[in-house]
Amino acid sequence: MASIELIDIKKTFGTVVAVDNLSLEIKDSEFVALLGPSGCGKSTTMNMIAGIESPTSGEIRFDGRDISNLPANKRGIGFVFQNYAIFTHLSVRENLAFALRVRATPQRDIDKRVADIAELMRLTNKLDWPSSRLSVNEMQKLAIGRSAIAKPAIFLLDEPLSNVDAAFRAFMRTELKHLQHTLNQTMVYVTHDQIEAMSLADRIAVIDKGVLQQFGTPEQVYNTPANKFVANFMGSPSMNLIEATVNGEGSLLSLHFGAAGAIPVAPTSILCSHLQACRTRNILFGVRPEDIALSAPDDPRPGLVMQASFVEPIGPRTTIHFGGSVPALKVITQKRFVTELGEAHKLLMPEDKCHLFDPASGKAIRAEVAHVDA
Amino acid sequence: MSSGHAAKTPGKLSESLGERKSRRIGWLLTGPAQALLLFIVVFPTIVTVYVSLTLWTPLDGQPWTQAYRWFAWFDNYVEIFHDAKLFSALGRTLFMVAIAVALEFALGFGLALLFVDRFRFRPIYYTLILMPMMVVPAVAGYMFLMLFQSTGPINQIISAVSGQTFDPTWLANERLAVSAVITAEVWQWTPMVFLILLAGLMSVPEDQVKAARLLGANELQILRRISIPRIKVVIAIALGIRLIEGLKLFDIMYIMTRGGPGVATETLSLYIYKRTYGDLEWAYVSALGLTIVLAMSLVALCLLELAKRRGRQRPAGV
Amino acid sequence: MSTLELRNVTKSFGDVVAVDNVDLRVEDNEFYCIFGPPSCGKSTILRLLLGLASPESGQILIDGKNVTYLAPGERDLAMVFQNLALFPHLTARENLAFPLRERNVSQETIDATIQSVSEKLRITPLLEKLPAKLSGGERQRVAIGRALMRKPRAYLMDEPIAALDARLREEMRVELKRLQREVGHTLIYVTHDQEEAMSIADRMAIMQDGKIVQVGSPYEIYNEPISKFVAQVVGSPPMNFIDGTIRSGTFQATDFSLEVASHANLIDGDVTLGVRPEDVALCTPDSDKGAECSIFEVEPLGAYSIVDVIVGEKILKSQMQGQPRFKKGQRVMLSVNAEHCHLFDPRSGASLLRRKRS
Structure with missing residues (x-):
């Protein structure tokens, strides 16, 4: 459980300004969607929260503590990639166990927690499969489970539903929301799909051209758009x-x-x-x-x-x-x-x-x- | 090529007119290449097999076509297993190759790790590292021959630094000659191992490395659990190439030591060379050559099969 | 301007039957969608029509003429692929001109055609730009424009807008439909997006495991699905299904019952009841009709909301107008209009209703 604070974050790649003086305060165990068209800077913002990229200027705080200089593997963040980044050379079980193995967790604990998370993600009967043989839908569940197992305080999802089919998407939407209620983590979700953002998020940050356009509940953003871009x-x-x-x-x-x-x-x-x-x-x-x-x-x-x-x-x-x-x-x-x-x-x-x-x-x-x- | 084509079409009946036509054109286009292949591979092989079954030597004053007069079935092949000099040459070769390849991998992998990330002047360093590979092996041998001379730069530098005259007679001392030769070998072939391993490491998806890092893995753990397992096949291929190349080790030894002092650096290839040009036992050499090709093919096949099996593990109980 | 036809066409790859004895007829000037889940064989049908694959059995006809053994170049069809395949080193104008240059058409004709096509697609100001300088939607327009430069017998499109953002997809599909109507061409469109298929098709074919299971107008497909599969894949959120039994005109399931007497000819036995989320009404508990249930989750989506309710042990989805103020766990009454229900055979999945075809 952690709050996230972005203070005047700016990120430039050469002469291109990807994120422009963005300030955002995400509360503890809140579900926030970063929404915008492709190339609006939402993914860059998320990468900066995760520590994959560092901001050109500005400050990032978790629970009020400045973590701008903390490396990615020390931030304790769950991250689900758009293409899932499943370790295809490992079995489903080893994928799930990864975060525990690198923390030198005793084998007994690993077995138990892998079993628990597999149950939650409905992957129990596939535990010993090579992960490369999973369907796209199952890979998605594996990617979420793999990040959730270490009980991160912050969970970041980068368009995780963009590759799955419509029916599974509808199912996963409900599942994700349920998961968030169960795990009670702070979740940040990047998407270009406004329906996904509306249905999942407690609050939505609409971003365009690296600039925050509006930050509010789905109802606020929908019913009282701050400007033409948000309305459209x-x-x-x-x-x-x-x-x-x-x-x-x-x-x-x-x-x-x-x-x-x-x-x-x-x-x-x-x-x-x-x-x-x-x-x-x-x-x-x-x-x-x-x-x-x-x-x-x-x-x-x-x-x-x-x-x-x-x-x-x-x-x-x-x-x-x-x-x-x-x-x-x-x-x-x-x-x-x-x-x-x-x-x-x-x-x-x-x-x-x-x-x-x-x-x-x-x-x-x-x-x-x-x-x-x- | 034609078998790959057939695999796409299930059964001959389903072949359409167009597909049949394109198959004929395929034969026409590859015809010349196939004829050439026949001439440069199949013909020499047949000659070698033929000669290896006789006791003919050019000293007999007859052309090779007459070799059947000395027909001896498998005498040459039996002889191989009684050739003590051969086995000691093989042992020396394996010993040198093992040390050289181990060093090449250690150095090559270390360098490859450094070069995965971008840094300033990377292309310049990259070119410098690859240079030794471009040098003709005989020239490399000559370079190291010069370096290890009694009055060569290596002795001069060590003398200058230590203040005493330093001349261990590198190439005349059995142990030092072996290490000198291995040094030259490592110098020349580390770049290739580096190149193959770097290509492997670059092919590890960046996302996977990032994902592992976000799951809490440090750099060493990423290497051990993600990068190395993912490039196992590449490592196996590099290893295979280097081992096979290593067994053919010749140029550097020939130039630096001629296998000496004594037979301290006499490798398999050098031994075969001596039997060919020193003793002119061409029939025996033919048999030996064929046996080595066969043995190496078996080793390569095993390596490939191993790599393939790792690539498609089946789940238990499915 | 032509009809396309497949007659008993079968195509398999190894052991996998990709297209299984398919009959299909696309009328002149029709916007025909082939819709199905991934790898159901829909793209293979396009490849067969184009001549990129040849069928094991059956015939392919264009304008009634057998073209089964004609090479792709001789069939005179234009194709728009999902990955656009614009030439990156040519400007939009040169990309458009390419198909005509290949055929040695005079420069005047090329210029005139480019002008009319770019006006139709509203890309005239973009003509001198390289593809790299265009946005996704603009690139898509140029790619479609390139297909329009020739006057082929028919256009084939394989998920041409699947790679675009949601908003752009929405605009492009209106654009495509408008264009097809203006140009007046036969168009076959393959997609896995049911909403896209419904919104643009004159008629659509639903595919399942290499077979075409239903053909009809989007209205027919949506309102009269002939099987549970069709009912399931068309419509989002998907139709609710409840297993139960029919006893003397009443549908019975645990915690739920419904009078379905209005559907004549129903035989007592096991059935699966299907009801679309928008036909599930929720009202305050004081009304005495329907089944009691509790709110599980509310997803406000702006124009409408999706409300998940727990009925017994099942979760049903209801779609409502606007943004209703329900709280999680609140007790409500659920009612379903029997007229809008579907009944399926629980084993075969076939629809048990024989409504009149319009």
Whole structure:
């Protein structure tokens, strides 16, 4: 059990800045996901926590103690590699025992703990197999078990689910969460898959271009994104982001979406107070596909009338794309909702589910009352 | 080559037209090479086998084709097992090879470990270390002959440092001659062992080394539990090559000592050389050569089989 | 612009039968997905169509013409591989031009084709860049563009976007579908990602151990799986399965029962009940319908959440809209709409429901 503190961490490779003044405080036995697109610096950050790489500047603390100069094998960290790095020349048993062998643990203890961890990872009947003959799914479990056996206080996972098939992924997600509850370790998980991050993590650190964009619970990051990047990155399909202009004065405001039409804003709504906080007339308007309701084109409520241009059925729900090029909106509907291509619908956007961003800086615009600092 | 092709297609019936056509082109393309192979390998082998079954020597004044007149079945092969000089030469060779190869591995592995990580001027040092390997063995022999002369640089340096005249007559003293020869041998062939072992060490996946380190292993443990087990096959191959090469040891001895003093550095190859050109017993030498080839092939086969078996261990009870 | 057909095609490698007596017909202008778990034989089908492998038995037809023994170059198909295979030393423009240069097409035609293709793919500003300077998604577009330069009879794609980030994959699949519709070509697409297959296919074929087990529109496959296998591999999170018995129109399992009388022709006996997570409803315990259960885990995924509940000794997954406020261990009532249930033979896995085919 340990807390991790990154203070102004910077890492450069030649002229490339991989991680830029990143500060992060991970609490004891917390499950944190480092989330971002490939090449955003999340893996470098994790390698620095593990001691595989050392930061160009800044400080890393475990439990308040500066460990920047401690070598990797003394940090007591469990690390699961993306490709698992299974010792293929050893049996499953010897892979599991490795961390204990190098600590000169008595054979009796090794036998017992290997048996325990094998039971936990459901590898008991494969203990004497050469590890090279395991399936990808089993290798994954072995990689986790091998790190867990030494009971590290900190567990780092580098995209461990990216190579396994979808069904096993869903299973492993639940398993990992369960494991974390059982072992009560501080877990840091690197991923580019926002669904994985949402489902596993207590808190998510969204990173882009080496810079921390937002750090908060899945709900905070999803419901109140700090900027355009986070809004766009979280959620699948992603948030609709369209350009709009604000018309009117005081509390009598309306939003104009070019050719798609305009929506009057109710003067008492939260959207209206957000809009009053805007300094510019041009804004980026965001609304999540699942928050848009579809209605008949002649519905009197304010909304945009658009035509369905593309339908993506993905089983439990259907994504319908509206409009041709600009603006285009995606809407998620229930699976039994059927529409024809070209059919017109009225898109209703609940005012408390709308997001506003500054088109220049990308920062979220929120009225002070609604401002939730992540 | 053709057997590899057949393995891909299960049964002749499933062969398509295209595959049959490409097989014919394959024969055409490899034809010349196969003919050449026949000429340079198969023909000389047959001649050697033929001569080895006779007591013919060029002193008989007949060409080798007439050798059947002295046909003697396996007399030469029986003779091999009664040849005391041969066995003492073999013993000397094995002794020298064992020491030389052990030294080469110790030095080569140490150097390889240093060179796994990058450091300043690594390419320069790397080239320097590989240089001896490029030197023609006869030239290497000559270099060390010069170094170990009574007035050679080695004696001069030791004399200068100690302040006394130092001349143990390196190449005239039995023990010192052996160590001088081994020194030359180690100097020349450590680079190759270094190169093979370095390639092996570089092929150990970096992730595995990192994983082991994160699991708490120190550098020595990583070496013992990850690196060395993973390059076992490479080590076996390097060992095999060096042992076989070592048994053929000739140039350096021939130049430095001619097998002397006495027979102190007379190796198997040198012994065969003497029987060939000193005694002109070509039939006996043919038999001896074939026997050695056979024996070495067996050793190499065993080594390869061992390496292969380690590569695909089956789980117990599966 | 053509149809592709496999008739009773079998191909094995050594003892392994990769493609087992497969019949398949892809219609003109169709977006046809072949979906299955890894190494089920889906890529082998592409290799057979391309002519990179020849079948042991059966025929391959393009536009009704037997091409089983034609060399790959004579079949006039274009292929996009998973590992792109762009030439790293050529600019995007030269990469696009390559297939035409090979065929001695005039420079004017090449330029015109590059212009129309790059506009369709929105890569015009990238044309002078080397592949190393392009992002993953851009490289993918160029690779697809290169396939589009010629007008082959059909396009074959083997997991063309599997290597991209999740977000890019999502955008690319919409793009691909739009492109296929605009260009109007027959396209066979192999993937192991069920969501990808469902979202872009006009029709999809599900493969299992070298056999095609079901062919249909994504709607049909999802709503009327013909076996437990199909029900299992399509849909994420996967369908819940409960073993039990049918007695006079009621499904009975430990701690759980359900009226299934609405499904006619049910014979009493052992069955496996299948229900999709989104058809499992959870409500507060005061409602009297359904089975009592407790919350095990809640995974909020933004637009929807996956809630694991413990029913007796089993964990069932429920998918709900939004972000419900359940606590771990909380007692809730679970109800399932019998209309949306599936029943499978517990031994063969075959579906026991004979719904009307639309």
